[in-house]
Amino acid sequence: MISRGLQGAALRYFLAVVRTGSLSDAAVQLNVTPSAVSRQVATLEELLDVPLFERRPRGMVPSAAGELLAAHVRRGELEADRVVSDIQGLRGLRRGRVRIGSSAGFALEFLPRVIAEFHGRYPGLQFNLQTASPAAVGTLVVHGEVDLGLTYSRSAEQDLHVLHRQNAPVMAIMRPDHPLAHHATVTLAQMHGYPIALPGPENTVRQLFDIGCSERSLVFQPVLSSNQFETLTNFVLHGGGLSISGELTVRGRLERGELRAAQIRDPGMRSRSVELQTLAGRTLPESVATFAEFLRERLPPATASDHLARRT
16 A cells, blocks of 8 residues: 555655755746645655655755665656657667766767767667766766766766776877877876876876876976866867876877877776766666667777877
């Protein structure tokens, strides 16, 4: 009998509070009054005989029971979406939607190119791509807000299933005429004598770089710091000096010969991975599963050394 009560408007209102963190914001989202939202949440709490939220001065946070219920509701919504998508796709991949969350660097060129190639084969599919910090990408996947996450990771996360993982060493990037451009690998000490542009401290490649420098007592004074990767790349392209990146982020520019890349071989510069993630236990719609396999095949470089250093 209790399970029959876990359906309908009450769950929809409950999940809106989980997503927004407040009754008033949930009410705005649902176009109802805050009191209506409060009554539905109270009904669920009475039915389950357990608090679903911790009431705090700045909002409402799901309790342990609330987190469990939220996970149940999200999976139910995703399963319903999958059934509808699969019914619409019975004649093949003619219709469907793929929602992707990614770190910002992948959204510059790599993912748009893969999506364009896939769309050429299946023109009826639609895509939505949103960027977030590496940790936030996993949260988007777990909350069911995206179907796939492409991001950097340094440790396993609960409720995430990794469809593909590959090593993502930190690379030094430079123009083809830079003095280090003929090196396949470089050390932090070799880089120390040249001007450099660095991403902000919240960036995972910057964090590994800073740890490596600290262990070697090296202090870099960047000419430019920016959280926009295109800004850093243009600094390099205009002759400003070096920067740092992952291979996938600059793959297109390496293939076109605009940039050279050398792996930084100091210990610790390989301690992160690129992960293609989805929600653990979820059966993906055919459109999403097909695109995920298409994307997975295009993640590794063509060969182990193709893009690590291109020599003239």
